[in-house]
Amino acid sequence: MDTNVPNSPMNENLREAQDRFVAVWGQMAGAWGISRTMAEVHALLYISGQALCTDDIMERLQISRGNASMSLRALLDWNIVSRVTKRGDRKEYFEAEQDVWALFRAIVRERMNREVDPLLASLYEIRDMTAKAEKGKGEDASAQQRERIDNMVAFFETLEKLSQRFVSPSGKGLQLAATMLSKFPDLGFGAKEEAR
Amino acid sequence: MDTNVPNSPMNENLREAQDRFVAVWGQMAGAWGISRTMAEVHALLYISGQALCTDDIMERLQISRGNASMSLRALLDWNIVSRVTKRGDRKEYFEAEQDVWALFRAIVRERMNREVDPLLASLYEIRDMTAKAEKGKGEDASAQQRERIDNMVAFFETLEKLSQRFVSPSGKGLQLAATMLSKFPDLGFGAKEEAR
DNA sequence: TATGATTTTCAGAAATGATTGAAAGAAAAA
DNA sequence: TTTTTCTTTCAATCATTTCTGAAAATCATA
Incomplete structure (x- = not known):
């Protein structure tokens, strides 16, 4: 048929x-x-x-x-x-889903859950392992390594928080801000430096 | 050796x-x-x-x-x-590269160049094809389809503009904003709605 | 409950992507 | 120039992912 x-x-x-x-x-x-x-x-x-x-x-x-x-x-x-x-x-x-922004909010939400959350969990463990090493010999190397992991962690925590705002009900506020920001290059966030 | x-x-x-x-x-x-x-x-x-x-x-x-x-x-x-x-x-x-934010700025820059730019170019062509169809029969369907493509285009144009700010020298301004925003949930962008 | 329409599953086949290793290439030292 | 050290390339191989198709499962209806 x-x-x-x-x-x-x-x-x-x-x-x-x-x-x-x-x-x-x-x-x-x-x-x-x-x-x-x-x-x-x-x-x-x-x-x-x-x-x-x-x-x-x-x-x-x-x-x-x-x-x-x-x-x-x-x-x-x-x-x-x-x-x-x-x-x-x-x-x-x-x-x-026909709303493009809703589509991408869903994608971001899903990828954060599937990829970033487990990554952060692992990074915490790895940081702990490195911190333990700081007691023994080679304390300098350990401290530096922990700092590198800390920097990663800080980045992904920021990403995490930002994405939570993006995918939440008030994510539409962020959407509006993004659209404005892209339409009017002279708004905030150091646009002047860019002009040099 | x-x-x-x-x-x-x-x-x-x-x-x-x-x-x-x-x-x-x-x-x-x-x-x-x-x-x-x-x-x-x-x-x-x-x-x-x-x-x-x-x-x-x-x-x-x-x-x-x-x-x-x-x-x-x-x-x-x-x-x-x-x-x-x-x-x-x-x-x-x-x-x-040891600066994590610089690392991700590089990744964003590269992926925009490799993926989003060609995508946008194709979307423009596809929109034109759809617009041509609007002359013939089935004008309604054509107009609606063009609208769907327009929504996609608008999204990626916003993404494009935002990423240009992020990867530019003043991207550090955006980085600072992102960090602030993640640390203080009550700052701007409709945080109140979120609190309900 | 039996029937038939529809959906899901999954073992094997096909397609795609990543890796090796040996040979060719390049560039400094002798 | 010749030798030596190091780097790149790429055809063949290996590994992973994706897809198929037919059988099993599901589910509404009679």
């Missing part, structure tokens, strides 16, 4: 543009820390602006059912795609 | 801490968009705080000469490791 293809005979240019968007977004997959297909599925859902079912996605991206299923599941885990049910239709449909 | 191993008999705890740091940093490689070995080499140079030669690195990380050479070259390209020559010694030595 034929799968539901919304707005079936799509404008040619439009579809070509979508294909390019999917390809380009797929190339960025590495940057978001996800697989290429996962990024492509997300790109398709985002750019089409519609809820699509697994078969739509398989057909459009020419991927297997297994791949589609796993990619969608992963996107749900990342909270950037959500399930949609249509009454009178047993299939599951999927749609992408 | 034996290669130069500075401070030869290193405190055991110290070395173990270094090894863990190298391992942990290597696992983060994906996050910085570089290969595991590259990250490990960088980690070793950073945590040791010394200039090391290729043989030191090969021996400590148990990697081949070719791998060491290519990883070092890539780190030089990223501007986070620099060459050092020692008078009376023919070998090249390498040392890592």
Whole structure:
């Protein structure tokens, strides 16, 4: 049986543009820390602006059912795609978050949890190990090494705190600030030094 | 012949801490968009705080000469490791940037150049393709699609501008702001909403 | 409960990415 | 120039990740 293809005979240019968007977004997959297909599925859902079912996605991206299923599941885990049910239709449909800033807040949140939090935990342990060494011989080397780790720790703690503000409800305040800051280069933060 | 191993008999705890740091940093490689070995080499140079030669690195990380050479070259390209020559010694030595904020400014600069700039260029083209489609039939779908691309473009343009401030000489202003902001949660940017 | 539509799982296949090691290249010293 | 030391390159190999497809599981409905 034929799968539901919304707005079936799509404008040619439009579809070509979508294909390019999917390809380009797929190339960025590495940057978001996800697989290429996962990024492509997300790109398709985002750019089409519609809820699509697994078969739509398989057909459009020419991927297997297994791949589609796993990619969608992963996107749900990342909270950037959500399930949609249509009454009178047993299939599951999927749609992408359409607010770009919300999308990136979700990505930041997820990556902080998955990558930075465990890193910080390890850094604390490593700092302790180094601190222990300070009792024995080679105290100088130890103290210097601990300082280097401290600098790392301080950086990631700042990143952590900043990201918490970014992903929180008030993150929209930070979003506004970012937009203003990018639009008016003369606002605060040492813009004058830059002008020299 | 034996290669130069500075401070030869290193405190055991110290070395173990270094090894863990190298391992942990290597696992983060994906996050910085570089290969595991590259990250490990960088980690070793950073945590040791010394200039090391290729043989030191090969021996400590148990990697081949070719791998060491290519990883070092890539780190030089990223501007986070620099060459050092020692008078009376023919070998090249390498040392890592020790200022953590400078390190991350370099990473941001590099990733913006390699990833975001080409992405934006493609997005402009894709937007044009979509805009062309607006003349023909299905004008609604086209206009909506163009809007979605515009939102993406606006986001990345903001990111671009922000990063330019961050990596510029006055980036240190932004660094200071970030540190302050993380230390005093009640400063600006809608902190009150957050408190509810 | 039995049926049929839909989704998930996972072992093996395919694709991609990283690493080695030996040979060629480069550059200082003899 | 020749020798010696050190560095780079790259085809072949190895390791890891991703993808497929068919079987098993799930789940609504009759």
